[in-house]
Amino acid sequence: MSLSMNTYNRAATLLLGFFLMSCAGLMGPNVKPGIALFEEGKYAASLSHYETIIADGKANGKVYRLAYESAFKAGKRVTAGKYYKAAIKAGFDADSLNSLATNLWYDRAISTMGGNNWAEGKKAAVQIAELADGSNKDKFCSHILAGKKKFDRGAHKGLWDAISDYSKAANYDVNSGLPYFLMGQARYKNNRTDYDAALEDYYESIRIEPKGAFSAQAKIDIKKIEAVKKKMNAFWGK
Numbered sequence: 001m002s003l004s005m006n007t008y009n010r011a012a013t014l015l016l017g018f019f020l021m022s023c024a025g026l027m028g029p030n031v032k033p034g035i036a037l038f039e040e041g042k043y044a045a046s047l048s049h050y051e052t053i054i055a056d057g058k059a060n061g062k063v064y065r066l067a068y069e070s071a072f073k074a075g076k077r078v079t080a081g082k083y084y085k086a087a088i089k090a091g092f093d094a095d096s097l098n099s100l101a102t103n104l105w106y107d108r109a110i111s112t113m114g115g116n117n118w119a120e121g122k123k124a125a126v127q128i129a130e131l132a133d134g135s136n137k138d139k140f141c142s143h144i145l146a147g148k149k150k151f152d153r154g155a156h157k158g159l160w161d162a163i164s165d166y167s168k169a170a171n172y173d174v175n176s177g178l179p180y181f182l183m184g185q186a187r188y189k190n191n192r193t194d195y196d197a198a199l200e201d202y203y204e205s206i207r208i209e210p211k212g213a214f215s216a217q218a219k220i221d222i223k224k225i226e227a228v229k230k231k232m233n234a235f236w237g238k
Contacts, residue, residue: 028063029059029060037049038066043071046074047074050066050070064090065097068084068086068097069100071083072104084101101127102137109141110178114178115214116217143169143179144182151186162182163183163190166186167179175208177212178214179205180204180208181205181218184221198225
């Protein structure tokens with residue numbers, strides 16, 4: 001016996017509803033708003049979106065991974081650590097998450113060191129060593145911190161050794177201007193009449209990374225050194 005058109009339509013609508021519900025389940029929770037907020041730099045708002053999903057009991061490994069990154073960038077690193085563990089537990093790829101964490105901590109290490117916040121830079125370096133011991137990022141941070149320690153002591157030989165450490169660090173990250181900024185500082189501290197060598201490093205740091213965390217200070221130092229150089233050249237008639 002054939003079905004009436006109304007019965008057929010009701011059955012088709014019901015099947016379509018089941019199909020759409022099934023697709024929604026396969027696609028998982030909607031993370032697009034959180035991703036959009038993250039890309040706009042609204043990390044706290046992005047995290048809030050993911051935490052709503054988590055609170056509703058709909059989170060999967062991807063949601064926890066995204067929540068981890070948003071929390072980290074929002075400065076909530078204790079919360080980030082919680083979601084890092086949750087992502088692993090939920091089955092998110094451990095190697096991929098480790099790589100993400102290493103990159104996040106490395107970015108923080110460079111920004112804090114470049115901003116003269118060495119206490120936080122050291123903390124970030126410790127995390128990198130735990131996540132990626134012996135990697136280029138780990139070696140970069142190790143050489144930078146070794147050089148900084150010698151720079152702070154201020155001895156003549158120590159300053160040359162600091163420059164050597166910074167130079168080695170530069171080999172592990174050609175995209176970072178931080179080693180050259182620090183070399184410029186060390187050269188000028190070691191010999192305040194060797195303007196050109198210090199300025200060369202300062203200018204190189206800005207060329208490599210014009211928007212680096214150190215760039216504002218580099219420009220201040222350059223202006224100061226060039227003023228002293230001009231004054232002394234005028235005094236000596238050069």
